[in-house]
Amino acid sequence: MKVLFAASEAVPFIKTGGLADVIGSLPKALAKQGLDVRVILPKYEGIPQHFVQKMESVAVFDLQMGWRSLFCGILKLEHEGIIFYFVDNEYYFKRNGCYGYGDDAERFAFYCRAVMDALQHIDFMPDIIHCHDWQAGMIPVLYRAHFSYQPPYAHLKTVATVHNLKYQGVFGKEQCKDYFSLGDEHFHGYALEQHGGASFLKGGLLYSDFITTVSPTYAEEIQTPYYGEHLDSLLRSQSHRLTGILNGLDYEEFDPMTDPHVEINYRDSLAKKQQNKVKLQERLGLPVNKEIPLIALVTRLVDQKGIALIDRVIGELMSLDAQWVILGTGEPRFEQLFRWAANAFEDKLSAQILFDEGLARQIYAGSDLFLMPSLFEPCGIGQLIAMRYRSVPIVRETGGLRDTVIPYNDKTGEGTGFSFTHYNAHDMLYTVERAVKLYRDPNVWANLISNIKKKDFSWRKSAQQYADLYQSLVN
Incomplete structure (x- = not known):
């Protein structure tokens, strides 16, 4: 089983929140279950230099985004047994921080396109593309619109995970039509339309094969108006393909017995x-x-x-x-x-x-x-x-x-x-x-x-649930 994680951050390379912890630790737990899991991230300016020096170039190609022909490089690095790919374009990613720029729509549209276009260049054709949060939300849309009918890609399944429903990646409809080469049929209320614009996250929710979120209770809560961030009715309508799988904790990374920051190491004393x-x-x-x-x-x-x-x-x-x-x-x-x-x-x-x-x-x-x-x-x-x-x-x-x-x-x-x-x-x-x-x-x-x-909050149980989910989609 081959799985490609598409996400905008991962420990130890770049982190703004809990998403990075998950992307840094879940693939290792899945690898222990026998899956071949790889991760693809943007190559930000903020990635520490000692990692950048170890990256090797695996592909360089021109990427079509609307009328633009853009440089795209893919670099590769193995870390703790997991292969990470990095999408390189200095115009979009050689900046401080990850988000909060006026052209974020264009930057992450480029990232989503690069993930799909890279597949033919990296010698890795996944069974599942697992897309995390709004930054990767348009990958299932691109797949359905432009790739699903092509033989090398026809078997692919997509999973969208919501780490925080509050952040939805809502941008102008015209921009999104342009960047993703999509027709008007993708921009009404039952498709990408959200708050008068178009939402990357909504794309992931509607066009993916399955939706997960990061705890069972949150999966229930987001189907109610109080927690649903204006997407509760959509999520209720998709509840048959929505589940909550609890995030785990990397027990090797967080261990008071071996933690170098802790003054006096201990376990239960x-x-x-x-x-x-x-x-x-x-x-x-x-x-x-x-x-x-x-x-x-x-x-x-x-x-x-x-x-x-x-x-x-x-x-x-x-x-x-x-x-x-x-x-x-x-x-x-x-x-x-x-x-x-x-x-x-x-x-x-x-x-x-x-x-x-x-x-x-x-x-x-x-x-x-x-x-x-x-x-x-x-x-x-x-x-x-x-x-x-x-x-x-x-x-x-x-x-x-x-x-x-x-x-x-x-x-x-x-x-x-x-x-x-x-x-x-x-x-x-x-x-x-x-x-x-x-x-x-x-x-x-x-x-x-x-x-x-007596409690075990390591990734072991949750990784098993993800592995079972992938298996059910591929069968």
């Missing part, structure tokens, strides 16, 4: 975890105290992550007998909130308004509790890393958070964290208060850690 807490308190300038619970947020400081709830009850949260550490960047109003709180409550809260992977790992290792009060969360990786590092999650029951964190039950002793249902600041406050109180009970805490220990 709460004593060693406490030593990491002391080191973290020292580094952050918080009062050193093993007994006080340390609550962490490692997140983008944006509305989606539920920061508005914290804003609403920040005074009450600071009155709890707990310490806080915040790591992340985002909306200026939320950055300002935590800077203010760090000044006003300097013994209680440390605000690190930056992104630092090494510090993030130390926070996972040194914190006792990990807060994720998200408005919506397709899967979430923070709660998975937290549990791997034995930091107990406090989450809102949405998307992948609901699928991965079992609320603690006082009577039965079951559960792996704390959760609240409604997007409500006082429900969150009550749940944090309860977690802080139960932290003081060593039996409860030992039990929680023991429950977390």
Whole structure:
């Protein structure tokens, strides 16, 4: 079984969010199942030089995009047993960052065309092209419109995965007609039309053979108006070919036993975890105290992550007998909130308004509790890393958070964290208060850690589900 992943980012080459973690780790898990999985990415300026130096050129060709004849190079690199291809065109990709340019429609139209055109040049004809998020969303459309009737391609199947429905790649209809050489029949309400323009993501949803998203609960949620981002009716109509497969965590990459960023490596030793807490308190300038619970947020400081709830009850949260550490960047109003709180409550809260992977790992290792009060969360990786590092999650029951964190039950002793249902600041406050109180009970805490220990959030099970899905499409 040959599978080609088409995505706009992947660890360790380029990353803006959780998509990159998935594309960096899922192919390795699928390879263990015996599949030949390869990945094709844009060759951005930001890819570290030591990777670029190892790339070898496999093809150079002219690509037709509407009336334009454009240079396209394909480079190749093997990393951790997986072959990665890189689409090279300096005009489109030799820039800082990945997205947010005025010509993103043209840049990712070029990328989608390059993926299809590269197939005859790279000596790899997949059975499945697995397209991730809006940036790769037009590949199934191109396939249906221009390739499906040609013998070498006729057997191909396409899968579209939604990592976050909020981002839909909506651009002008005329641009899309031009870039993809598509007729008017592709641009009405039952096709690409969205908000008066044309949506790359909608193309992926409608023209692919199967749709997946990154947790079972999110797959249900996006079929409702509240979470559906104006695509809920379309998704309900396609529910027979839509499923949610939970993202896993790369257990080799995230392992407190071997993590070079962690001061004192450990697995299940709460004593060693406490030593990491002391080191973290020292580094952050918080009062050193093993007994006080340390609550962490490692997140983008944006509305989606539920920061508005914290804003609403920040005074009450600071009155709890707990310490806080915040790591992340985002909306200026939320950055300002935590800077203010760090000044006003300097013994209680440390605000690190930056992104630092090494510090993030130390926070996972040194914190006792990990807060994720998200408005919506397709899967979430923070709660998975937290549990791997034995930091107990406090989450809102949405998307992948609901699928991965079992609320603690006082009577039965079951559960792996704390959760609240409604997007409500006082429900969150009550749940944090309860977690802080139960932290003081060593039996409860030992039990929680023991429950977390038994959970397996590696990619193994999910990779098997993807492999089964591919098999069902090819048969």
